[in-house]
Amino acid sequence: xxxxxxxxxxxxxxxxxxxxxxxxxxxxxxxxxxxxxxxxxxxxxxxxxxxxxxxxxxxxxxxxxxxxxxxxxxxxxxxxxxxxxxxxxxxxxxxxxxxxxxxxxxxxxxxxxxxxxxxxxxxxxxxxxxxxxxxxxxxxxxxxxxxxxxxxxxxxxxxxxxxxxxxxxxxxxxxxxxxxxxxxxxxxxxxxxxxxxxxxxxxxxxxxxxxxxxxxxxxxxxxxxxxxxxxxxxxxxxxxxxxxxxxxxxxxxxxxxxxxxxxxxxxxxxxxxxxxxxx
Amino acid sequence: xxxxxxxxxxxxxxxxxxxxxxxxxxxxxxxxxxxxxxxxxxxxxxxxxxxxxxxxxxxxxxxxxxxxxxxxxxxxxxxxxxxxxxxxxxxxxxxxxxxxxxxxxxxxxxxxxxxxxxxxxxxxxxxxxxxxxxxxxxxxxxxxxxxxxxxxxxxxxxxxxxxxxxxxxxxxxxxxxxxxxxxxxxxxxxxxxxxxxxxxxxxxxxxxxxxxxxxxxxxxxxxxxxxxxxxxxxxxxxxxxxxxxxxxxxxxxxxxxxxxxxxxxxxxxxxxxxxxxxx
Numbered sequence: 001x002x003x004x005x006x007x008x009x010x011x012x013x014x015x016x017x018x019x020x021x022x023x024x025x026x027x028x029x030x031x032x033x034x035x036x037x038x039x040x041x042x043x044x045x046x047x048x049x050x051x052x053x054x055x056x057x058x059x060x061x062x063x064x065x066x067x068x069x070x071x072x073x074x075x076x077x078x079x080x081x082x083x084x085x086x087x088x089x090x091x092x093x094x095x096x097x098x099x100x101x102x103x104x105x106x107x108x109x110x111x112x113x114x115x116x117x118x119x120x121x122x123x124x125x126x127x128x129x130x131x132x133x134x135x136x137x138x139x140x141x142x143x144x145x146x147x148x149x150x151x152x153x154x155x156x157x158x159x160x161x162x163x164x165x166x167x168x169x170x171x172x173x174x175x176x177x178x179x180x181x182x183x184x185x186x187x188x189x190x191x192x193x194x195x196x197x198x199x200x201x202x203x204x205x206x207x208x209x210x211x212x213x214x215x216x217x218x219x220x221x222x223x224x225x226x227x228x229x230x231x232x233x234x235x236x237x238x239x240x241x242x243x244x245x246x247x248x249x250x251x252x253x254x255x256x257x258x259x260x261x262x263x264x265x266x267x268x269x270x271x272x273x274x275x276x277x278x279x
Numbered sequence: 280x281x282x283x284x285x286x287x288x289x290x291x292x293x294x295x296x297x298x299x300x301x302x303x304x305x306x307x308x309x310x311x312x313x314x315x316x317x318x319x320x321x322x323x324x325x326x327x328x329x330x331x332x333x334x335x336x337x338x339x340x341x342x343x344x345x346x347x348x349x350x351x352x353x354x355x356x357x358x359x360x361x362x363x364x365x366x367x368x369x370x371x372x373x374x375x376x377x378x379x380x381x382x383x384x385x386x387x388x389x390x391x392x393x394x395x396x397x398x399x400x401x402x403x404x405x406x407x408x409x410x411x412x413x414x415x416x417x418x419x420x421x422x423x424x425x426x427x428x429x430x431x432x433x434x435x436x437x438x439x440x441x442x443x444x445x446x447x448x449x450x451x452x453x454x455x456x457x458x459x460x461x462x463x464x465x466x467x468x469x470x471x472x473x474x475x476x477x478x479x480x481x482x483x484x485x486x487x488x489x490x491x492x493x494x495x496x497x498x499x500x501x502x503x504x505x506x507x508x509x510x511x512x513x514x515x516x517x518x519x520x521x522x523x524x525x526x527x528x529x530x531x532x533x534x535x536x537x538x539x540x541x542x543x544x545x546x547x548x549x550x551x552x553x554x555x556x557x558x
Contacts, residue, residue: 106506111506113462144424145424145425145463146491149487155462156463158464158465182392183424183434184424185434185441210428211429211495212491212495216425226428229391
């Protein structure tokens, strides 16, 4: 009993470690699960990656990421959807229960936010049967509204749940990510709704650090380094019935520049102190 | 008939111009109204400022800004509320129909977002009678969620409307600002709700420009320079019944560095092309 039974380190938190190193430091920190990214997995080779993780005794909590399917009908959209099918295949091979989907921003030159959002709904309808056959849950991640135009037109948990609603919860769920959602005045109601509908497919923790980094993608912190009340947020997720892994996913230059074993230990300690007691 | 009858230039758009210059370039551009800020007004002298604007034949569309009242009870909170009473006095003297309120972020060292939001509701209740006596509408401005921790714990139009709900609409309304709200999947419903309740006290236009500026406060653009569909957004505000001024308020270094008369002309041209046809 280490207290880390439900903790997972997302490998983006130690981005500069190659896959064998990421797997090793995760296991050596006593962390039983890892969140994988497609690029390092592909770099290592898919089957070899699956074996590496399995041999280390780690669970895969999620695969990041599919999505980026807001383009209008045409070759780009077809290529994006085909790439999502490959991502579903990879999740299946890796034993990842869920593939995280980041919707994508406005298509180049477009200001049609409503249209881009419809394109997301259409993509889900097209991919859902394929994911069902693979036994992989698609999880829609609402990103912070500051990324709406260039990264994800899905901006709130309510919106993600609306997008998931037409599908079986085992097929399409949502990511609940503290960094992206903590500001939402409607958070408590929407987390409860997600739980009641069986829609929570992933719970990710990382902190909101101000001032926002010059590259806003890198403005995240390890829990405790920023403004988020993890006790309150985690309590909502617990009360919503989430019994799965809790992933720590941090994009931050200082974290990436640090020794990965040290980062894994810091993330685990932060989890034990700020998250685990409220699960 | 210039087409600019409902246009107002917020003086923050030409921040480096002193008040007499701001008033002169606004009037010379054929713009009939100006949005004022407290600091330049105080720098010029309140009564002199009121006279200056009146003598130039300009309407005052709003005064920016009050608020910043999330501190817990104590001397800081008392000082903030007293400062808001002075801001209400100034709005009355200037003939500004509304005082824009920016809520303020988390108190120093606090992670209690819910508590800070309650402090905003309490502040409104305390200030409302004073504003009523002055004939000034308090208008709550929801700021983009990226400012939630350091600037405004009011992040959505729905939340602003919930805060306004206990009060007479003539007393407490909301600002509808394109930059802060355009990402909201619930925008159409909330703008309609704001209109139905008579809560729209100000409509402000500026664009969302990516990449987000290194200082995220300065990431705004003149309409047309970014990602926002002003036809669609303005149509919502029109359909909600808004018949008042449309203020252009841009914080952007290149805009501030340009000649203020040129900026006033650019803003007016953008309004005529992208906003006025949809009012």
